[in-house]
Amino acid sequence: MCGIAGLFQSGPGFDAEAARRLLERSAGAMAHRGPDAAGIRVLPEGLGLAHRRLSILDLDPRSDQPMVSADGRFSIVFNGEVYNYRALREELRAEGGSFRTESDTEVVLEAARVWGLERLLPRLAGMFAFALHDARTGRLVLARDRAGKKPLFYCVEGGRISFASELRGLLPLMLRAPAPDADGIDDYLTLKFVPSPNTLLAGVRRLPPGHLLVQEAGGEPRVERWWQPYAAAATAGGSLEERLDGLLRTAVARRLVSDVPVCLFLSGGIDSGLIASYLGETGGAGMAAYTASYPDLPGYSETDAARLSARAFGLDHREVALDSAEVLRLLRDDALVLDEPVSDWVWVPLYGLCRRARADGFKVALVGEGSDETFFGYDVMLDALTTLGRARDPRWRLLARGASALLAPLYRATPRGHQRFDLWRRIAAGEPAYLGSSVGFPPSLHPHAAGPALGARRGERAIASVAGLYRLHAEHCPRKDDDEALVSLVEFYGKMSEILLQRVDRVSMLHALEARAPFLDHELVEFAFSLGPGTRLPGGRLKGLLRDFARTRLPSEICGRRKMGFSFPFKEWLRGELGSEVGRVFSSSRLFRDGWVRADFAARLLAEHRRGLADHAPRVWMLYSLARWYDRWVP
Numbered sequence: 001m002c003g004i005a006g007l008f009q010s011g012p013g014f015d016a017e018a019a020r021r022l023l024e025r026s027a028g029a030m031a032h033r034g035p036d037a038a039g040i041r042v043l044p045e046g047l048g049l050a051h052r053r054l055s056i057l058d059l060d061p062r063s064d065q066p067m068v069s070a071d072g073r074f075s076i077v078f079n080g081e082v083y084n085y086r087a088l089r090e091e092l093r094a095e096g097g098s099f100r101t102e103s104d105t106e107v108v109l110e111a112a113r114v115w116g117l118e119r120l121l122p123r124l125a126g127m128f129a130f131a132l133h134d135a136r137t138g139r140l141v142l143a144r145d146r147a148g149k150k151p152l153f154y155c156v157e158g159g160r161i162s163f164a165s166e167l168r169g170l171l172p173l174m175l176r177a178p179a180p181d182a183d184g185i186d187d188y189l190t191l192k193f194v195p196s197p198n199t200l201l202a203g204v205r206r207l208p209p210g211h212l213l214v215q216e217a218g219g220e221p222r223v224e225r226w227w228q229p230y231a232a233a234a235t236a237g238g239s240l241e242e243r244l245d246g247l248l249r250t251a252v253a254r255r256l257v258s259d260v261p262v263c264l265f266l267s268g269g270i271d272s273g274l275i276a277s278y279l280g281e282t283g284g285a286g287m288a289a290y291t292a293s294y295p296d297l298p299g300y301s302e303t304d305a306a307r308l309s310a311r312a313f314g315l316d317h318r319e320v321a322l323d324s325a326e327v328l329r330l331l332r333d334d335a336l337v338l339d340e341p342v343s344d345w346v347w348v349p350l351y352g353l354c355r356r357a358r359a360d361g362f363k364v365a366l367v368g369e370g371s372d373e374t375f376f377g378y379d380v381m382l383d384a385l386t387t388l389g390r391a392r393d394p395r396w397r398l399l400a401r402g403a404s405a406l407l408a409p410l411y412r413a414t415p416r417g418h419q420r421f422d423l424w425r426r427i428a429a430g431e432p433a434y435l436g437s438s439v440g441f442p443p444s445l446h447p448h449a450a451g452p453a454l455g456a457r458r459g460e461r462a463i464a465s466v467a468g469l470y471r472l473h474a475e476h477c478p479r480k481d482d483d484e485a486l487v488s489l490v491e492f493y494g495k496m497s498e499i500l501l502q503r504v505d506r507v508s509m510l511h512a513l514e515a516r517a518p519f520l521d522h523e524l525v526e527f528a529f530s531l532g533p534g535t536r537l538p539g540g541r542l543k544g545l546l547r548d549f550a551r552t553r554l555p556s557e558i559c560g561r562r563k564m565g566f567s568f569p570f571k572e573w574l575r576g577e578l579g580s581e582v583g584r585v586f587s588s589s590r591l592f593r594d595g596w597v598r599a600d601f602a603a604r605l606l607a608e609h610r611r612g613l614a615d616h617a618p619r620v621w622m623l624y625s626l627a628r629w630y631d632r633w634v635p
Contacts, residue, residue, distance in 0.1 A: 002033060002034040002051060002052055002053050002054055002065070002077075002078070002079045002080075002165075003027065003030035003031075003032075003033030003034050003051070003052040003079060003164070003165040003166065003169060003509075004049075004050070004051055004052075004065075004077040004078065004079045004129065004130065004131060004152075004163075004164065004165050005023060005026040005027060005030070005049075005050040005051075005077075005162075005163065005164040005165065005169050005170070005173065006023070006047070006048055006049045006050060006077060006131050006140075006162065006163050006164075007019050007022065007023065007047070007048040007160060007161075007162050007173055008046060008047050008048075008133070008140045008160060008161050008162075008215060009046040009159060009160035009161075010046055010138065010159070010160075010217040010218050010219075011046070011159060011218065013159070014044070014045075014046040014160075016042045016043075016044050016048070019042050019048040020040055020042050020048065022048075022172055022173050023040050023042070023048050023049075023050035023173070024040065024050070025172040026050055026164055026169045026170070026172045026173050027040065027050040027051070027052050027169070029166075029168045029169045029171075029172060030052050030164065030165060030166055030168065030169040031052055032509060032510055032511075032512060033052050033054065033079075033165060033166070033509045033512065034051070034052025034053040034054045034512070035052070035054065035512050036053050036054055036055040037051075037052075037053035037055065037061065037064045038050075038051065038052050038053070039051045039053075039064050039065055039066055040066070041066040041068070041075060043075075043135070045135070045138070046160075047075070047133050047140070049065075049066040049075060049076075049077045049131065049133070050066075050077070051064070051065035051066055051077045053065060054363065054509075054512050054514065055259075055260070055363075056081060056258055056259065056260055056363060056364060056514055057081065057085070057102070057103055057104050057257070057258065057259055058101055058102040058103040058104075058259065059259055059260075060101065060102070062100065062101045063101045063102070063103035063105060063106070065077050065078060065105060067103075067105055067106060067109055068109075069109050069110065069112075069113055070098060070100065071113070072135065073113065073134060073135050073136050074109055074112055074113055074132060074133065074134055074135070075132070075133045075135070076105065076108065076109050076112075076130055076131065076132050076133075077130065077131050078104075078105040078108060078128060078130040079128065079129045079130065079150050079152075079165055080126060080127045080128030080129060080130070080145065080149070080150045081104060081126045081127060081128070081257070081514070081516070082104040082107060082108060082124050082125065082126040082128065083125050083126045083254035083255060083257045084123075084124070084125040084126070084254065085103075085104035085107040085108075085126075086257075088107050088111060088123060088124075089107050089110075092107065092110050092111060092114055092115075095114055096114065097110045097111075097113075097114050098110070104126075108120070108124070108128075108130065108132075109132075111123075112132055117132075117141060117143070117212070121143065121212070121226050121227070122226075122227070124145075125254060125521065125522065125523070126145065126254075127145045127147075127149035127150050127516070127517075127520075128143070128144075128145045128150055129142075129143065129144045129145065129150040129151060129152040129165065129207070130142070130143055131163060137216075137217075138216070138217030138218075139214065139215065139216050139217065140161070140214075140215040141212055141213065141214050141215075142154065142163055142207055142212060142213040142215075143207075143211075143212040143213075143226070144207045144208070144209055144210065144211055144212070145209065145210070146209060146210045146227045146229075146522050146525070147209055147210075147370070147492070147496070147497060147501065147517075147520045147522075147525070148196070148208070148209030148210070148497040148498075148501055149501050149504075149505065149517065149520060150165070150505065151165055151166065151206070151502065151505055152164075152165060152206070152207045153165075153166070153167055153169075153170045153199070153204060153205065153206050153207075154170070154204075154205055154206075154207060154213065155170060155173070155174050155178075155203055155204050155205065156203075156205075156221055157174065157175050157176075157203060158175050161215055161221060162174060166339055166506070167199070167201070167204065167339040167340060167633075168339040168633075170204065174203075174204075177635050178201040178202050178203050178204055179201070179202045179634075180200060180201065180202070180594075180596070180630070180634055181198070181199065181200055181201055181202040181203075181204075182453065182454055182455070182457060183198065183457065183461050184198050184199055184200040184201065184202075185200060185454065185596050185626075186446075186450070186454055186457040186458075186459060186461065186462065187459075187461060187462040187465070188200060188341070188343075188440070188622075188626060189440050189441050189446060189449055189450060189454075189459070189597070190439070190440055190441060190442065190443065190446065190459035190462035190463070191435065191436070191438055191439060191440060191459075191462045191465075191466075191494070192343035192344075192438045192439070192440045192495075192499065192618075192622050193343060193438060193494070193495070193498040193499050193502075194206075194498070195462065195465035195466075195494075195498060196208035196209070196497075196498065197223065198461075199340070200340065200341075200629075207223070208223070208225075209493065209497050210225055210226060210227035210228060211223055211224060211225050211226065212224055212226050227522075228472060228476050229489065229492060229525050229526060229529040230476040230477050230478070230485075230526075230529055230530075231526050232526070232530070240531075240535070240545065241548075241549050241552070243527065244527070244545070244546075244549050245549070247521070247523055247524045247527055248274060248278060248518065248524065249278055249281065249282065250521070250523070251518035251519070251521035251523075251524050252275055252278040252279065252282050252284075252366075252518045253278075253282040253283070254518075254521065255366055255516040255517075255518050255521075256279075256282055256283050256284055258363075258364050260362075260363040260364060261361065261362050261363070261364070262284065262287065262362070262364040262365070262366065262516075263287060263288040263289065263290060263357050263360075263362045263364070263365050263366070264276060264279070264284075264287055264288070264289040264290070264315065264365065264366045265289075265290050265291075265350075265353050265357075265365055265366065265367050265368070266289040266290065266291050266306045266309060266310060266315070266317070267291065267302050267305075267306060267368065268291075268302030268303075268304070268305025268306045268308075268309070268558065268561060269302070269305075269368075269558070269561065269563060270543075270546065270547060270550040270554060270558060270559060271368035271371040271372075271519065272306075272309075272366075272367075272368040273309045273550065273554045273558050274546075274549075274550055274553060274554065275366055275368060275518055276289065276309050276310065276312075276313045276315060277309075277312075277313055277553040277554060279313060279315065280313055280314055285314050286314060286315070286316060287315050287316065288315070288316045288318055288357075288360065288362070289306070289309075289310045289315040289316065289317050289318065290318050290319075290320055290353045290356060290357055290365075291303050291306040291307075291317065291318070291319055291320065292320050292321075292322060292349040292352060292353055292568070293319050293320065293321050293322070294321070294322060294323065294568060294569055295321055295323050296323045296324050296569065296573075297569040297572055300567060300568060300569050303319050305557065305558060305561060308555055308557060308558060309554065309555065309558055312554070312555050318356070318360075320349075320352050320353055320356045322348070322349055322352045322568065324569075324573045324576065324577070324578060326352075327348055327568070327573065327578065328577060328578055328581060330348060330351060331348070331578070331581060331628075332581065334632060336351070336510075337628045337629060337631075337632040337633070338506050338507075338629070339506075339629075339633055340502065340506070340629065341622075341625040341626045341628070341629035342499070342502065342503045342506070342625055343438070343440070343499060343618075343621065343622040343625055343626075344499050344500065344503055345567075345568065345570045345621050346503070346567060346568065347503040347506075347507050348568055348570075349567075349568045350503065350504065350507045350508075351507050351510070353365075354507055354508050354510070354511040354513050355511055357511075357513060358511040358512065358513050362513065363512065363513060363514060364513070364514045364515075364516060365508065365513055365514070365515050365516070366515075366516050366517075366518060367504060367515045367516065367517050368517070368519060369496070369500050369501060369504060369517045369519065369520065370496065370517050370519035370520035370525070371519040371543070371546065372491070372496075372543070373488060373491040373492045373495075373496045374488060374492065374519065374524070374525055374528035374529070375528055375536050375543050375545060375546040376484065376487075376488065376536045376537055376542060376543055376544075377542055377543045377546075377563070378437050378491070378542070379542065380437045381437065381487050381488070381491065381542075382537070382540070382542055384433075384434040384483070384487045385483050385484065385487065387423065387433050387434055388433050388434060388483045388486070388487070389483070390427075390433075391427050391433035396427070397427055397428070399424075400423075400424040400425075400427040400428045401424075401427075401428040403421075403424045404421065404424040404425040404428045405428070407421055407424075408425075408444075411444050411445075412444075412447070415445065415448040415601065415604070416614070418441075418442055418444045418445040419439075419442065421444055422442035422443060422444040422445065425443070425444055426443075426463070431463050431467065432463065432466045432467050432470055432490075434466075434486075434487060434490060435463070435466050435490070435494075436466065436490045436491055436494035436495055437491060437494075437495050438494055438495040438498075438499060440619060440622050441459075441619070442459065443458045443459040443460070443463065446458045446459050448598070448601055449597055449598060449601050449602075449623075450596075450597065450598070451592070451594075451595040451596050451597050451598050452595045453594060453595035453596045454595075454596060466490060466494070469486075469489055469490050469493055469494075470486065472489065473485065473486045473489050477489075477529075479532065479533070482532070482533050483533070484533050484534070484536060484537065485529060485533075488528070488529065489529075492525075501517075504517075531545075542563070543563075547559060570617055570621060571609075571615060571617040574606075574609055574610065574617055574620065575609070575610050575612070579606065579609075579610050582606060582620060582624050583603070583606055585624055585627050585628060585631075586599065586602050586603055586606060586623070586624070586627065587599075587603075589627035589628075589630060589631050590630060590631055590634070591626060591627040591630040591631070592627070594630075596630070597623060597626070597627075602620075602623050605619055605620050605623070606620050
């Protein structure tokens, strides 16, 4: 796990010394991602690469980066892990490959030389973002892993392309400081995130999950998809439960490949509980397991259930307590304002877990992300199946057209109750009926929140990005009427990849801690997407397949618990001193003064929440997070 950055310029005018200075600044801005080593390589032909290393596999300095192939043809900077690198190395040796280190990075480098990217990428089991330069052809390739666990930003300007693992690493490489992107802010207000490839900054792009960017010398960059989750799943024999067992066992075992200690973030639910159940069988017996607790409001804590799982599987359970005073201190710390706003407040307890694990000497933590999206774990996903069915019914579409036309004047005047109305409006307009579980201010409510700087934008581009996922489903899903697969796809590429994985990467890497997600093993994801309608939801029960399987491995008290989700008491604390802090930010932030969001609307949401008139906590948080980001990162 590392931080990478680079510059690539074809044609005259490349200043190697100036490039080196810029790359030093870029790498320094991302030092938290790789405190163990730093390296820069600049070629006069127009290439500069920078790397910050967090040593996880092969701790020898010979594996520091940038790394160059033995024949000098390929140069690489790599962020992430390839869990099956040892098996790939043996395949390559059988085909004439040779190695100087024990690192996974050199395996990727040699595989690019021997196999080429088309054979290489589908064989990588892991998480990664990397830049690979071919000196013979003058071609630069940027690649990102299937689910988007590792980030990669880039900018094309002035005849060159620059890239980095984080925005804070990209900004020093750009020719000018980017302005806020109105379309990006519009997207964020609509969905609580900015869909890739766009960002909140003009001219800055994010490489989408499962994509690569190819920059030929003298040409224009092109972005191509190299993976989608409807890839054919392996048809191993056995029952569903046996196949699921084999895939989970492999996924956990792969993520224990490490030359440094590994720990587990353990909740009281079945996802991390299942991971825990495999640890003793795959080499992780006695592992430390961390759980967040809240002394102020113990009803949010899952420590009792987590302790039960830890005891059942021989783990060393450790509690990390967070109270409202500590949370307030964290939120006031300007140094913790990430270079992208995080609309999911769970980054706060995650920060506490990562800080404690790193202080205890760990560099790797296993996490449970990915299960809900692939195995149908959210209530809204189940509701969406009914919604999508109705949206295809001509009678219901007729009703939606009439209702939306009749009620439009009312909803233009009221800032509440837009969820149902906006569904009718979307169906009447032929827009996606299901936007995902992450929705901020839908288009009908958008005018109440949007300031004059957004002009006439009303979330259309965000809606179009979701429509693109509907098209992806139609093009690749072998069952075109499979609404379960469609809903999972929207969640996979929406909230999960753009919010949950983003905050896991940023918060863990602030502490130089690598987070690994067994449920996002690509073979397990492809298996889940290959299942026919109803298979993941036996009896119409959320996460029914996984829950039934968990009953064969977990204590009955864990399987019978109501799903809590990983959260913390922001809703309640917002009515106390934390609410006063949010109000202070709302009253002083340039986000509102510059006209991006209406200050009176934000203040109204906060006041209504604090008086107990409505639960506006999620929207208050997303505006607070955006305001804090704007004041820290926008000049």
